[in-house]
Amino acid sequence: MPESPEVQALVEELGERTVGRVVREVDVLEFRVVKTRRRPPAELVGARVAGVARHGKHVDVGFDDGRHLVVSLGRHGWARWAGADAAADAPPVLLTIGFDDGPALEFTDAGGWVSLGVSVVDDPAEVSAIAKLGPDPAAPSYSRADFDRAFAGRRKQTKAVLQEQESIAGIGNAYSDEILFRARRSPVAHAASLDPAELDALFAATVGEITEAIAARRGIPIAELKAAKVATMRVHGRTGEPCPGCDGTIRDFAFASTVGQYCPNCQTGGELLPAPAGG
Known part of the structure; x- marks a missing residue:
């Protein structure tokens, strides 16, 4: 996507x-x-x-x-x-x-x-x-207040909020996985359960991941952008590979109608999330 x-x-x-x-x-x-x-x-x-x-x-x-x-x-x-x-x-x-x-x-x-x-x-x-688009984390005007409005009191999984275009514009399955890994947060934790320090880390990861990726893609011919994106992913699409942050292994988990990736050691305290059917 x-x-x-x-x-x-x-x-x-x-x-x-x-x-x-x-x-x-x-x-x-x-x-x-x-x-x-x-x-x-x-x-x-x-x-x-x-x-x-x-x-x-x-x-x-x-x-x-x-x-x-x-x-x-x-x-x-x-x-x-x-x-x-x-x-x-x-x-x-x-x-x-x-x-x-x-x-x-x-x-x-x-x-x-x-x-x-x-x-x-x-x-x-x-x-x-x-x-219906929400604020864009790549915009210079994007603020912590914009971010907090997306998460405050939400009984919705963190990954789902990151991908909800009405709350945060422009993020899909791949970058939500990368943001959550960068912040060392579980993709399935409810937004309302995040404490201030966890929200700080997630806000910094969201803005940092998207703005840095935009800078990195700039100037790459459009025919090569998909390959460039895939090459920079640390967890997304890396099922079975070593985690770049620990000695663990990247795993799949079922998310809505698709599949995401995460590191149990880094993000869920060792808990294994439900794997996709047949996985």
Whole structure:
């Protein structure tokens, strides 16, 4: 799932390569990606790109006439430049935007269902997922008060709160695992059970993990961002490997409809969390 560090690197590259260019054609290869049926992406033909921004895990392409193309990447959506060498198993292209100069931009989706979505709006807040976004820990204005509002009195697992876009924008399964490992906190502890020192550690880990990851991804070509993300993970996706913080072993645990990773020694006092079915 694309998360804020990689999406930020994506929007910065898109901004560098598309601002000032005019949309010459839009080809929708999968009609289900279009979420504003009365305003199809084709209405943007002739518009000039004015800027590209990020809202949580969403891409916002702004045009000089005030319109916006919001791309919600979902669970498996991503982007690539047309003409670049693609692997035989590369995900299918669902939407292509051609410009007056340079390569076309292709949006892909690798999932078994269509999670990519595009909306043409006059204000990004017209997209409900953006309107409901909580504060972004990568923003300079993000404060401890913002963080505490997400956690105060919540009878919800800490990992779930970190991934709740209405509370904290931009974090998904991978970075929530990394944040919790960095803070040495259990992913399943209820937010309301955290004492002030634990909240201090979790706040510092959240801001530090996301801002450092954004800095580390900056300038990496979008085709290489997924591999760069995987390479830097300390616990996420490292099942069965030695823990980088102790002599323990990274383990899987069942979380909602997916799987997370953690170190029992570092995070749960040795307690083993429920493993995924068949794990």
